[in-house]
Amino acid sequence: MKKIISTLVVAVVFLAGCTATTDNSYLEPLHTAKLQSILIVPVNNGTIDVQAPTSVLATLPFSLAEKGYYTFPVHTVKTILESEGYYEAAEVHAAPAENLAALFGADSVLYVTIHEWEAKYVILSTTTQVDFEYRLVDKHGEQLWHARKQLAYSPQQQNSTGNPFADLIAMAITAAIERAAPNYLPLTRTANAEVFYGLGTALPPGPYSPAYQEYYRQLELQKAN
Template identity: 30%
Template structure:
């Protein structure tokens, strides 16, 4: 009887965790795999990605700079060749194309012909709210990867989450820890927040050509395309 009660308790606990994860948008309700969620990625096999400057719909200038500067690594870690954001920015500015909004619904063929990019990543920031009393940032960002050949959307995810941008210090002194964390957060919270948000959302991107898992992740469970009410640590 005790074993039955224990087993029931474990099953109930797992069920509650699954419900909680589902309500936060971490699990795809349709239990889709990456192959079914992002079929165009496996059809076109993009290798080189150009990152457009974020479309910032907030009044926080630092949000755009922080997100743009921290998009390179998550994509490179996924096995893609990524044009340096700073180099891309200079090239776009020389063509009077710093504003990504003029390209998101337009032709992307020039990026293929001029730069050799297979896909272009657009990000749209609609919320960036720093919680002054806490080392947290409330963010809402939309990520859209579009083909330069077909102009179709290859990958799309959005996040409306809270980012924990705290820097942990364990000096043994509560006062010293508070001072260290406060100073560190004031200097780095935007960058840390952007880095965590980008890594969290792009972890669902199918593996690129330079990844050892390339084309072997089609059966991996896909995340929910719209993640909400979740704290990223």
């Protein structure tokens, strides 16, 4: 059953590549590298919310594991980096990628920067917005992949009772709740999913994905034709 599902997934991926106008040439370095492991380093925070990097970092390993890549435990990574004198994310991002990869024996390094992480309140509406930049380099520091994702979420726009007065009250309450405690995690997971699986940015399946063998078999067939 898993083999059938994997075949279908790969077929859909290749069909999408054939029918869409999206340029998939960005995949060539990834196909050549055939990465097995990804070192996720501390997230660089360009916002004033000190909790933002922790939330983003918590979502990345699962998203990449779903794609079939081995990711190093983020807490272990943080501890080892600090033992090497890297206490700030900005310092880690400025360090030579080959040094970071060598510390863990990683094939590649993933850098993520948060450009926006805020909830904007306007009268009866609160919109939570995120803006993430992703950069994947190999163990020699050569860039393999780059993507940027911006998403916004407005919970008060999701439902309507059909009663304008009741809707206004509901919107005000929902907006106030979202403003007081913005729900960033679902938005962050969605951003990761859209980047790692989306058209024009999707990563190929990693070696621990059931789709891996069939994906590269189809790729070889395409090259042969």
